[in-house]
Amino acid sequence: MxxxxxxxxxxxxxxxxxxxxxxxxxxxxxxxxxxxxxxxxxxxxxxxxxxxxxxxxxxxxxxxxxxxxxxxxxxxxxxxxxxxxxxxxxMWKQCMIVMVLGRNISIAALTRKLREMWKPKGGMYVMDLPRQFFMIRFDLEEEYLSVLTGGPWIAFGSYLLTKVWSPDFDPLRDEIVTTPVWVHLSNIPVNFYHPSILMRVAQGLGSPLRVDVTTLNYERARFSRICVEVDLQRPLKGTIMINGERYFVSYEGLPNICLLCGLYGHLVHACPSGNTGEKGRKTGG
Known part of the structure; x- marks a missing residue:
């Protein structure tokens, strides 16, 4: 990526x-x-x-x-x-890679399902790739960003994995191990609410995609909301330091984050790294 x-x-x-x-x-x-x-x-x-x-x-x-x-x-x-x-x-700057987790889906069936879910007003084109990956291309940037940041999506009873397209993506070799997710930066001072500042700050958490309009319009001051593509195979960061002050980070739609190792997909009691008892005492779990 x-x-x-x-x-x-x-x-x-x-x-x-x-x-x-x-x-x-x-x-x-x-x-x-x-x-x-x-x-x-x-x-x-x-x-x-x-x-x-x-x-x-x-x-x-x-x-x-x-x-x-x-x-x-x-x-x-x-x-x-x-x-x-x-x-x-x-040509592909408004394109994403998708896969229906654990399913073999035809391009015709997926196209119908995506049009039903997303209801695009502009053009949307679905192209099949090896290993059940698909490329989705949008004519309208706003629709592309809305779909990319609007998940998690469910199709055919399974999760629809999504990833921003990159010329480096190889469907024969790569996996989708990243996902766009909205992050909350708690109690960020309002004088930081400049889109370039927030996007730069969010680079410490992953690859930033966009800042929520409610944040840009100063409609919410308890936290700033930014969409970031994060790597689920690496520990997610729970805090970030800005100008010597520490701010807490939370993630929408990712409830299964281990407080011990920071990885997505399991909770503390099932952490494969062990030491769950000691961590449980420290966190009150």
Missing amino acids: SDSWALAVCDQDDTMVDSGEKDRPSDDPPDNPRTWVQKVIGGGVGGRPTPARLLDDEFVDARVHLEFLDGEDGEPVVTIGLEVLEVMNG
Whole structure:
């Protein structure tokens, strides 16, 4: 999983503009120049960009190289330039990986179920991957974020595991061991309620996704609420230090957190690390 927040497209050289500009007549007023990244963000018709609209063949051909290091009968080696990958990755910036836990589901059945649950107003596209993983792509960013942070979701009587898409995700090798979860930072001073401050603070807990609108609108001051993608295989943090003061952290929808080891999935009395009796006396459990 990438350490950077969300799936933002990497910045590129601002001089890289739409290739249609170079052949424009001198007396024809130019359109507003756009970088290739801006073309991705702007999208295509209906908000669904396509590769042919984002990158022309000449641009790609100049940045994709084929070599035969051991001669033409040897293994071909292809190198795709970073400029091409950055734009292509941007096509999937509103995409998530899902799996129905313990179930083999067809793409048609899953698509019907997800449309029934999420009722998307914009486009939603389901693509199947190996090992019962699926990619879900949204046209509307708000719907993508709403679904990503709106769980836990139940489909076909089982949990729907979710993960933000990353170009590093390999369905043949990887597992979904992370989940988006809303965290509460108790008694955070209101002068910390700046979105960039809160997102930076939340990086100490995982990969932050968004700040709750009630927090940004100062509607709740007992705690700030931030959605963070956390790794359930690592201990969840119960406190965080900010400017020398310690603040408590709690997690919505994750009741099975062990107070002994901090891992999700069991309680103190079932902790495989042992010493539950000593921990029980200290916590009153």
